[in-house]
Amino acid sequence: MTFDTQEVLPEQMQFRLDKLRTLEEEGKSPYLLTSCRVTHHAEDIVQDFDKLEETEVRVAGRLMGKRGMGKVSFADLLDRTGTIQIFSRKDNLGEESYGAWQELDLGDLVAVSGQVFRTKTGEVSIRNAEWTLLAKSLRPLPEKFHGLRDTDVRYRKRYLDLMVNPEVRDTFIKRSRIIQLIRRELDGRGYLEVETPLLNTIAGGAAARPFVTHHNALDLDLFLRISPELYLKRLIVGGLERVYEIGRNFRNEGMSTRHNPEFTMLELYEAFGDYHTMMDITESLISKAAEEICGGYEIDYQGTPISLAPPFRRISMIDAVREHTGLDFAVLTSDEEAREAASAYGLEDVGPAMPWGEVLNACFEEYAEDKLIQPTFLIDYPIEISPLTKIKEGTKGRLTERFEIFIGGREYGNAYSELNDPFDQRRRFADQQRRHEAGDEEAQLPDEDFVESLEYGMPPTGGLGIGIDRLVMLLTNQPSIRDVLLFPTMKPLD
């Protein structure tokens, strides 16, 4: 349905369109206005009422409510800060202006000038002395009381969702504040914010299937990045020492309440740090965000009470599995022993060639992961699933200095002491390549240029990645990642 065709419009739209045509015929088209001066915003007027009482202000926004009483009427004007009531009186505005005001439709954009006062029921209001139509709303708004519920429409037409559901606007304001806070915190620690390529010739730094695109001039297939990791570490080699990037990653995988094909990651690298440094930063970022966004460390996520007060618990993967299954991978040291014990315990899909570390990880994911409700650093991951991570001393090369942080049974971040041995890195890539050739589409492909950079020498470095969308979900108590993405990926309607 468009306004360009001759087709019959629903009556509410026809009424609105007729009003616009009349204004245009009278030379009063609102679309001719090019600017609008505003002195105050709705929320400021309510907050500073004592100072502003009886002063003249000018506000602008969308008309969200009308309560007509004959020769007097009330309206609610919504701007980016909130709603303010407009009080209009025929005696003040005059016959013509008051009549035109009454003709306005919900959704119209208007500017209003007048004095600030309090009505006799106590509502801070503006006494309408002069007003201007800034834009006509040609379509009826969703209902004022129930708002817009239909998730399909909410995600596809987010502007409507933002207009009529104040809590949605609040969520996205908080998202912005969380990212702002992270930047402030890292900038304060001497980090440099950088940008690295989204178009990659090798999609590295994570285990995931990439999106493929094509560069015409170079006649070259390119991949949308699945992680900025290998570029950021090149910057550490280059001597920038502390770098971070907040940006989009793309992974060609299934969608769920926790997965969107494009999502926002924070990745940071600190030369001369290690995974302990990264734990401190993680704790600091998350707890400070909770304080600032939620007003304290104690939060509720979808009915589960969670304390984000530092320090967070630290437990090794082996200990976590032992705690929840009784299986002790410190004793089950051969691949075969591990497989047999896990199978006997009930773990399904234990492949005949599955190495020790993968069995350990599978046990963790199956039996322990969803038990980690309070924030927990799960540390010391097996080498088989950590191809970019430095080996932990005293583990005979089986474990690495890596952690993931779990809250409410979900992963929020991943960090390690970065592998800086070029020979070892080359071996690990070769191992990954063998897996890729064996059919594992998510195994990482070798990036020889990255290994070459390591040959110039990369200092011992700590690296960290945090899923920003999930963090925002946690701190704004949203059940789905789509509720913290302004425009989540949707199938087209046609």
Place this chain on the structure above:
RNA sequence: GAUCCACUAGCUCAGCCGGUAGAGCAUCUGACUUUUAAUCAGGGGGCCUGGGGUUCGAAUCCCCAGUGGAUCACCA
């Protein structure tokens, strides 16, 4: 990719065992000079997501498709 659920007026939702399509808000007409989801009286508004089928008759039962949601799988 699999399974289950949903789709009815601009919005939020009823609609039972198959028998002429309903409510609230919004909208239109009228009344009303301090309302708060204003109130009162009256009116209009429907491709029941789309396509097949069963039936004298389908919003309702069956099949297929579309979109969304949840769970699972993959994954962060």
